[in-house]
Amino acid sequence: MKIYLDDRTLTVERGTTVAAAMLNAGVSVFRESVSGEPRAPLCGMGVCYECMVTIDGQRELSCQTLCQEGMRILTR
């Protein structure tokens, strides 16, 4: 299955969440905090909101979203 991360194309296995796919692709910064600190997944289970990215135009929790063919993910 293919997904698009910023300007890269990633091949991922079915059942992988967007957060896992991004970590596997070497992304370490998922979002910037209100004071400009780098942040990345903490809880892995939909509680902390640190893994929020833009998926197909919507702000979503990447740890709670399964990759779908052709998905477009933006980290900034």
Place this chain on the structure above:
Amino acid sequence: MTGFDLIVAGAGPAGIAAACRAAETGAKVLVLDNNPAAGGQIWRNDIPALWAQRLSNVEVRGGCSVIDDSILAHGVPIVLATGARELFLPFPGWTLPGVTGVGGLQALVKSGFEVRGKRVVLAGTGPLLLAVASLLRKRGASVTCIAEQAPRSALLRFATGLWRYPLKIAQGIELGGSLLGVPYFTDCWVEEAYGRDRVERVRLSGFEQDCDLLAIGYGLVPNTELATLLGCTLQDGFVTVDAMQKTWREGVWAAGELTGIGGVERSLVEGEIAGLAAIGELTEARKLFSRRAAWHRFASHLTGAFALRPELRALPRPDTIVCRCEDIRYNDLTRWTSAREAKLQTRCGMGLCQGRICGAANHFLFGWQDTSVRPPASAAPVSDLMES
């Protein structure tokens, strides 16, 4: 929603057990969970075959967050089984990328994160450290050390009490085998994590260690937000239930980590009782009381052994972030006397996570109890989901 005899919120072991027991008497059961699939924390993407099979008569809907009391409007009995999340305690560097929960890292690995070759430090408290270390090793990670904050004496006392729970001994032997050679330190905790844009090194009690990932977890806190919204009564942070797992709110039962922390067997037996009781099978439910009592005893051993030490309160520095959503620092909070006051004056706990991370930390650091719950603005009420 019409046409169901029982609705279960949460598809972890407790919710699954409740749903299966009720469905096996012929009831039509609906289970809702906010995760993409059923399983909860321990069975994420991996439900034991026996339970998976029993679950085949139950309608399970993933990606469904239950967020308000519209679930009660239909007069169908409800079992709450929303489980727990991890407790995080702030220390300098805990906001760096690469610092995750212990269970958080487990969840990420189970949803596809590849950790082969990564150096991982695990720190915090409780048996979850060992379970996750074992999983990480199986997936090819190098677990450089495990730091348990509890004193050695408390752990020994816990271990000698285990003979009463043969199942736990068997699990322990299996775990021990898969962890041979991993340094395990007691009386040891993370004081600081260092790194530029991600964690690179960590200082533990008395030594430093390089790492690619640092996983921390200081135990679990129950997800009581929904129970609070529905009007259930809480005591010491947990939902209060009677012998039949019935809450003080009419038509609502609760089971699993929501009523107390104590592992999967405790959650399962409470779930079974709640599921049966909620559809009126009280005689069957009563047959499970002695099994439940045994796992309740186990749970209290667990809580005693892994109590948090006071030194952990001294870890944040004045500029250490406590509320990660709003970047509120430790010294922004010290002058206030309650969660409510801190919220009004600093926005602490007002961000996207609604205090679900910093609320429990502040309870430990300052003794504050945050009892206010707002339904999230973004999610749809359950009645909409039901009608679609």
